[in-house]
Amino acid sequence: MNGRVFENPVSGERIVIPAPVPGGGDVLRWELFLAPGGRVPSSHAHPRQEEVFSVAEGLMRFRVNGRPWTLGPGESISVAPGTVHSFANAGPGTARVLVETRPALAMAELLETAAAMADGTLRTARLLPSVPRLHELVLFMRDFEPEVRAPYLPAALVRAVIRPLAWLVRRGGLDRRYRRWRPSPEPQVRPGAWFRQSRH
Secondary structure, three states, X not given: OOOEEEEEOOOOEEEEEOOOOOOOOOOEXXXXXEOOOOEOXXXXXXXXXXXXXXXXXXXXXXXXXXXXXXXXXXXXXXXXXXXXXXXXXXXXXXXXXXXEEEOOOOHHHHHHHHHHHHHHHHXXXXXXXXXXXXXXXXXXXXXXXXXXXXXXXXHHHXXXXXXXXXXXXXXXXXXXXXXXXXXXXXXXXXXXXXHHHHOO
């Protein structure tokens, strides 16, 4: 399987997931290019995954559990599972960040789906071009429940609301556009050597 490259026109993210390297283990290593002024769309948490961000070029601003951090080349930050966080480009040029997500789960598919959703809504919506319809967000949150959750709300409450709503959306046939955004099922990407060679 070849590597994948996709862009989120709303957040300014360009994501590069290299082809898998044998023996890479249960970890997803990917490269983030963030345009000036770019930022992750919202604060979020990964219930079961740890993320490590290593800045290779540019200047990045992170907010982890409410605490701000500004990192430059050669600096890293680790985000523990369940920790609310966000990030943005804090410099005048494109930032390049090496990211390690462990365990991988379906994070590669999540990243690709989020980029496709942003591109799709930007092309088709009129009044709110950068915001997916609410029922599409419900489907996204249901499909990637192990990988991402909304911040601050009790997880049990979110599940109790999202799961029946997602069932109703699919039952009513309102998921056609969302299905077009989902990537075809394929093995999880687990590249390895490129990231280790880039670490300081």
